[in-house]
Amino acid sequence: MAYAEKVYKVRNGKQTKQYTWKACYKKPDGRKGTEPGFPTKTTAKEWGEAQEAAIRAGRWIDPSLQRITFGEFARKWMKVKPKRGNTVDKRWNLLQRHIFPKWEHAPLIQINWFDVDAWQQGLGCDDVTAGHCVSLMSSILTGAVDAKHLAVNPLFGRRRTRVTATVGIAKKTDEEKWVRPEVVLQMAQRLGPAIGLHVLTTAFTGLGWGEGAALHRDNVLRVRRQPHDGGWFECPIIQVDPLVGELVEYTGRDEDGGKTGMVLQLEPPKNGKRARGIDIPPFLAELLRYHLEDWPHPYVFCTPSGTFWRRSNFTRANIRPAADGREALPVVRGRAARDGWEPIMPGLTMRDLRHTHDTYQDQIGVRPALAFEQAGHARPGIKAVYQHPTPAMRQERLDGLQEIYERAMGNLGWRTLWGRVDLRKAPKKGRLLNPPQMISTAEELAA
Template identity: 25%
Template structure:
C-alpha cells in the first residue's frame, strides 16, 4: 500500500514496485512529483501500485511509471501551484550539480571560500564524475575511510559536513530520495570517539602573555606587536577583530567590535561584520587603554590602500614574509648601542654631528649585529598577515624556534646575550654570531590560543559565565543564560581582577630584569620601581 511522505514544503508519493522495492513517484522527465497534501500523495501512490499490478497480469511493467492525471495528483483538492522547474537533468553528475549548487549560494566570503576548498580538493576528485543519484552510503563510507588514512579526523569531519549539506539540498529539491552522507544514530563504533577530537588548545598565563608579547616586539623591532599581543591576551578578541580594529572604536575604557578583516586564500582582506554578528563592547582596563592610545599616537595610522580606513596595528614590512627578511634594522642598532634612533641615523648620514663616544658605540653595534645599510624591510604594510605574523613572529616568540622553511631546517632564534632577554641576531652568519637562544614559553601556543588563555584567566578569577560569553562574543541559548544578567559590580570586579593579574606579571618580569629593549615595556617597568 502506497503512502504520502512529508518533506520540506511538499509531500511525495511512495509506492511498492515489488516486494522489498520501495520507489518514489516521478514524472516523465524523472523528477520527483510534489503534492500539496498527504492525501493526494497517498492516492497517487496507490494508483501507481494499481497500474503496476494491472501491467503485471498482461505484460512486463513499463520502464517508467506513468504519471497520474491532474485529478489524481490533487486528489480532488483545489489545483496547487505547479512546482518550480528544475534545470537538473536525469543522470546529472555530482560535479554538474555541485557547480550549480555553489553558484546559487549567498553566504559570507569566508564560508564560500571554505566550501570551495572542500569541494575542489576533496569532494570532486572522489565523486565528480559519478551520477548524483548513483552515490550510495557505501561510497561515502569508503571515501571517508580513505580520507582518514591521509588527513586528521577533525578535517575529514568538516568535509563530510559539507558533503552532507550538498546532498541535503539535493534531497530538498527532489533529486534524491535520501541523503547518503547522513549518519545513522546508534550505528558504528561508540568506543574511541574521543580520538577524533583535536588536541586540547595550548594556553599560557599572564606572565606568558607578557613574555611572548615582548619577544614579538624584539623580533619585529617595534612596539606594535607588544601592544597587540597584550590586547589579544587581555580582551580575547578574535584575530580578524584585532587586525580590523580602527582608532575610532578605541575608547578610554572600552573597545567596540564592529568589524573584522578576514583574510581570503588569495591574500585579499575582506572587511565584514564580526563572526556570528557578535557585535559587542569589550570593557578595557585603564592601563590597556593607555597602551592602545599610545600606540595610535605613536604610529599615526594612515588610510590603507585597500579599504581607505585607518587601523591601529600595522603590518610588518611590505610583504607577508618581511619578518624573515635579512638585514638588521636601525632600531636594533640603536637599542644595542643604548642610543636613540636619531643618533644612530646621524652616525650614518652626519657623523660629524655625533660625539666620538656615541659614534663609537653605534659603529661597534653595527659590526656586532651585522648591520647592512638598506637591507632592512621598507615601510610597514597596512595590515598584519596571518601567515607572516603567526609563523615568523608569534611561533618563534612562544617556542624560541623559527619553523622549517626550505631550504632551511627548523632552528633556534639566534640571540646576542646582552641585554636580557637577548637581541635577535640578523644578517649574515647570524647563527654563528649567536651567543644564546630563547627557552620555550608555551610550545604549541597559537594566536588563537591567547583567546583561550583569556577565558582561562577569567574562569580562574570566578567570572560569571554570562560576562565571559559577552566578552568573547559567544551566545548561550540555555534557560540558565536567559535568566542570568550582568551587573556593574561584575564588570568592576573583572577589571580589578585583570589589573591585579597584569601587575603581578609585570612585577614577575621586573624581577627577571628591571629594563627592556622594548620601549613601551621599559617605561612600564620603570614605573613599577619602588
C-alpha cells in the same frame, strides 16, 4: 494510465529479436515519461504505476534529475548559496581537494551512507577536515532534496565512524591550548611595545586574529557608561565594528570555483555576536593609551609601515621566533647582529591566546551572561534570553583580570613592561620598531 512498450535491441545496425521493456507514464505536465531497461512487461508497468501514484501524492521525483551528477549539482548549489568570501573559499577547497576526486561524476541517486562513511575514513587529512567534507556533502544533498532531485538525503543525521588510531599527528593537550599569564607577559616583553601589545591584548580581551588586525584607533578606548548604584559605571572598551570589524584573508573564487587571486580586506564580523564592546582592565587601557600616542597609523596592530598584516607573515616573523626561540646571528654586511632567544612556549599560536582569555574568565568566575558576551559567543538555551550582564559583573571581571596581570608581574619580579616606568612609554620620536631587550629580573629593573 501507465503501460509498457517493447524495446528491441540493435546489433550492427539491424534490429534483433531480443528486447527489453520500457515503462511509459504521464508526467505532472501531461507529457509522456519513459524509463527503459526492464526485463518484463509486468515490472515495467508496475514501475510506471508507482510513478503516477507518487505524482498524485505530490511526492514524485523526476528520475532524470536523480541521475544528475553530484559535481553538476554541487556547482549549482554553490552559486545559489552565497556566503562570506572566506567561507566560499573553504567550501571550494574541500570540494576540489577532497570531495570531487571521488564523487564528482557519481549520480545523486547512487550516493549512500555506507560508501560515504567508508570513503571519509580513508581521506588523507585530519579528522576535523574529514568531518567538514561529510558535512558539506550533506548540506549539498539536502539542497538536492529541496530542489526535487532526491526524495531523501542519505547522509542526514548519520554519525561518522571515527578512525580508532591516529599515527604521526601530535595534538595539543589541554594545558597547551591556553597560556599562563607569565608566558603572555614574557612574549609581549620580547616582541616589543607594538607587536607585544597585540599579544597582550588578545590574551586579555579574546580578540580573534581578524578582529585584532582590523582594529581601528577610533574603536579603542571608547567608554561604556551605565547607571549603577545611584551614579554611573564607566569603563574603557574596545569596539569590534559591525561593518568592518574583521580582516579576512582568502583565495578569491569565481562562480565555478576558479581562483581569482588573494583577497585581503575588511568585512563585517562573521556573526552578530562578534560585533561587541569588550571591557578592558586598567593596565591594558593605559598601555593602549600610550601606544596610540606614538603610533602614527590608523590601525592599532598593523605593520610598522602601516599596512595590514597577513596572518602567515605575522606568525612567521613574530610569534614563531618569540615562542619557539631563535639562534643568534653575527653582524654581516647588510645585516645587523641579532641576539638569540630561548624558547618560551614552543607551538604557541594567536588562537591559543584567544582560548586563554576565555580560560581566564572561567578562572576568575565571570558570570556566563558576561563571559559569552565578551568572548563574542552565542549563548545557548533559555538563559540567553533571561540573563544579562550588570555593571557589578563587569567590575568583578575587570578586577579579576587586573589581579591576574599584577600577580604575574609579581611572579616575574617585574614592575614595568618594555622598561618604561609605570607602564608609560618614554618620549621617543619616530616609530617603535626595535623592541628593547627583555628585562627578566628585579635587579635588572632596579638598575
